[in-house]
Amino acid sequence: MGQRTASSAARAKSERATGARTPEKRAGGARARSEPLYVQVVSTLKEEILKGVHPVGTQLPSEDLLADRFSVSRHTIREALRRLRDDGLIASRQGAPTTVVRPAAGSGAYVHEIDSINDLFSFVSALQFQIDSVEVVTANAALAQQLGANVGEKWLRIEGFRFPADDKTAACWMEVFVHEDYAGVARLLAHNKGPIFELIETLYGERIVEVEQTLRTSPMPAQAAATLRTEPGETSVEVIRTFRIASGKTAEVSIAHYPADSFTFSMTLRRTR
Numbered sequence: 001m002g003q004r005t006a007s008s009a010a011r012a013k014s015e016r017a018t019g020a021r022t023p024e025k026r027a028g029g030a031r032a033r034s035e036p037l038y039v040q041v042v043s044t045l046k047e048e049i050l051k052g053v054h055p056v057g058t059q060l061p062s063e064d065l066l067a068d069r070f071s072v073s074r075h076t077i078r079e080a081l082r083r084l085r086d087d088g089l090i091a092s093r094q095g096a097p098t099t100v101v102r103p104a105a106g107s108g109a110y111v112h113e114i115d116s117i118n119d120l121f122s123f124v125s126a127l128q129f130q131i132d133s134v135e136v137v138t139a140n141a142a143l144a145q146q147l148g149a150n151v152g153e154k155w156l157r158i159e160g161f162r163f164p165a166d167d168k169t170a171a172c173w174m175e176v177f178v179h180e181d182y183a184g185v186a187r188l189l190a191h192n193k194g195p196i197f198e199l200i201e202t203l204y205g206e207r208i209v210e211v212e213q214t215l216r217t218s219p220m221p222a223q224a225a226a227t228l229r230t231e232p233g234e235t236s237v238e239v240i241r242t243f244r245i246a247s248g249k250t251a252e253v254s255i256a257h258y259p260a261d262s263f264t265f266s267m268t269l270r271r272t273r
Contacts, residue, residue: 037070037072037076038072038076038077038079038080038083039080039083040070041066041070041072041076041077041080042080042083042084044070045060045080045084046084046087046089046261047261049084049089049090049100050261050262050263050264054100055100056100056101056102056266057099057100057101058099058100059097059098059099059100060081060090060097060098060099060100062097063077063078063081066080081098088101089101127162127163127164127165127171127172128162128163128164128165128193128194129160129161129162129174129176129192129193129194129195129196130160130161130162130163130170130193131158131159131160131189132159132160132161133157133158133159133160134156134157134158134159134186134189135156135157136154136155136156136157136180136183137154137155137157137177138152138153138154138155139151139152139153139154139155143155146253146255147177147242147250147253148242148250148253149179149250153179153180154180154183155177155178155179155180155183156177156178156179156180156182156183156185156186157175157176157177158175158176158177158178158189158196159173159174159175159176160173160174161173161174161224161227161228162174162256170227170228171258172228172239172256172257172258173221173223173224173227173228173256173257174254174255174256174257175254175255175256176196176252176253176254176255177252177253177254177255178196178200178251178252179249179250179251179252181251182200182203182204182206182251182252184203184204185199185200185203188203196252196254197243197251197252200243200251200252206245206246206251207245207246208243208244208245208251208252209244209245209246210243210244210248211241211242211243211244212241212242212244213239213240213241213242214239214240214241215237215238215239215240215265216237216238216240217235217236217237217238217260218235218236218238218257219232219233219234219235219236220232220233220234220235220236220257220259221236221257224236224257228257228258228259229259230259234259234260235260236257236258236259236260237257237258237259237260237263237265238255238256238257239254239255239256239257239258240253240254240255240256241253241254241256
């Protein structure tokens, strides 16, 4: 025990004298030189948690192992873990391991957990759509490929940001494309903050029975970066959803960009036999 305490004390002294060689410092970035050591540890662990490196319900390495990994003192690790607890990403109690938990509401981390199409509808409905622009566009070759449409088709394009209820921090930037057959929803947009597919169902009596969803990384669009507190071109999580009615026809395609460091996707798979 005395040897471990001496080792931690020596590590802390080394930090004060020269600064520990954390992963960020080894990269030589200006960010690493300007941020306290615990902030660098928080940033790395938070990114790993949100990317699923440490799944919900699993335990983080011990303080000693984390201190060795980041070449910092246990005091620095404790401060980093305290910040992660404040963010609602981990939970711990005296004498028990630190466990990764589902981010709490208002933590700034958006957990996308899907078990059924109804869960997807609930997730989408929980975010309010603040519309910035509406226009009718004609699909060129690039847009037609993106939407799975035909060149020359007309689509109602709706652009804006989605916000959690009672939160002024945007969750994502979104483009919604509505097939021209359902473009009449445009007249209802001024009084609607919910999902567009609900307007299609209400106004046209159609029912969305299938949603195809694709997640991929892509550069953050320049027009979205400032509001989402990122830089243009930084990695974002792009979520593309294609909404189809019973006939198989595509009624709507939505394309959303989330900051990569605040998005987690969770899906439950069950055996059917």
